Amino acid sequence: MYSGLLLVLLPLALGYCIPCHARPILRLLDLAVARMVYLILFLMGISLAFVDNLSQHLGTIFSVSLVLVACISLANMSALWWLDSRRQRLATQAGQPLLSKWRLLLDSVWLCSVILAGVLLGQWLDKDTFAVDTFSEAALILLLLLIGIQLRNSGLTLRQILLNPWGLKIAGLVLVSSWLGGLAGAWLLNMPLAHGLALASGYGWYSLSGILISDQLGPVLGSAAFINDLLRELLAIMLIPTLMRRFPCTAIGYGAATALDFTLPVLQRSGGVAVVPVAIVSGFILSLAAPLFMLGFLTFA
Incomplete structure (x- = not known):
């Protein structure tokens, strides 16, 4: 378990230590x-x-992923709605035209197809x-x-955060x-609470949660973690x-980790x-937080 935690922390920390300001390199x-991401899913x-x-x-x-996404979504929505009800006004403005939802849905279908291709090829491998x-x-x-390099060069300083x-x-x-949603899901599914907490800590990062959970708990729960976080992104x-x-904190928060990348264009177009x-x-x-808490909960289970 501790080696798994080091496996995550070391490359992430090394990447974060690498500055890069050249736009062509950042695009690459x-x-x-x-x-x-496609390779890992395959x-x-x-x-x-x-x-x-x-x-x-x-x-x-499918039962694990659906129960988890229902419990986590309910818990997230309730907490974020409470924050929206207490917030000072968070200004929003009309953004650009929205991306096609069908195009985004097609992207998600493509991700699932990559996993299916891996399953089919796996039938022929020893x-x-x-x-x-x-x-x-x-x-x-x-x-x-x-990803560590990306985070370092995202333009955010610790002061800004x-x-x-x-x-x-x-x-x-x-x-x-x-x-809280992960604990409720674990209770309903009769699984160890630490496993429910780990599965709930992907925060929409489906490629990472899928491979980390697969490595620690096996590909069955790893696949459930992937579907749980992919469904979260689709719902967002x-x-x-x-x-x-009316509920900007809920809109931003439900996308969780994906607000940094995949759902950011949708947020910008909707809220300015x-x-x-x-x-x-x-x-x-x-x-x-995602890799730290996922492996942290499994380490101390």
């Missing part, structure tokens, strides 16, 4: 991270194919000779190194309410335009530039 970095599909009697585990995968776990760990280390009260409040509420995309005008700094701070904090 963004492209590399996007491609690494390897996760192969790992899933190596599970004995896979068809018997499909019910477990699990005794194909070291999928080794390949997955190497891909994860590289991904975390690149600490002086953005709404971003801090949103991130803190998402952290705590997700854990659908709900942000509706929530933004005023919500961008808050979303980036909240997403930045949750992106840093």
Whole structure:
């Protein structure tokens, strides 16, 4: 367990120590991270194919993911709605035309198709000779190194983060309410509470949660973690335009870690530039917290 925690922290910390200000390199970095996500999901599909009697585990995968997403969503929405009811007005303005929801949905279908392709290829591979776990760990280390560089060069200083009260409040509420939802889901599913807390700590980062949970708890729960966080991102995309005008904290917070990247354009188009700094701070904090708490809960289980 401790080696798994080091596996996450070391490349992330090393990447965060690397400054980079050249825009062409940063664009290349963004492209590399996007491609690494596909590779990791493909390897996760192969790992899933190596599970004995896979068809018997499909019910477990979907039941765990659906119960968790329901419990976590209810807890997040309740906490963030409370924050919206107490906030000073967080200014929003009309943004650009929204991205096509069908295009975003197609992107998510494509991600699931990558996993399915891995499952299909895995049927033809020999699990005794194909070291999928080794390949997955190497891909994860590289991904975390690149993400560390991205976080360092996101343009946010520690001062900016600490002086953005709404971003801090949103991130803190998402952290705590997700854990409450994870505990409720674990109780309903009759699983160890620490496992529920770990599964709830992905905060929408489906590629990371899928591979980390797979490494520690096996590909069945890893797949459930992936689906849970992917559904969270899909729901955020659908709900942000509706929530933004009256409930901006809820719109920003429900996207969790994805507010730093994938759902940020949707937030900007729905709420204007005023919500961008808050979303980036909240997403930045949750992106840093996700790997720490996921493996932390498993380490001390």
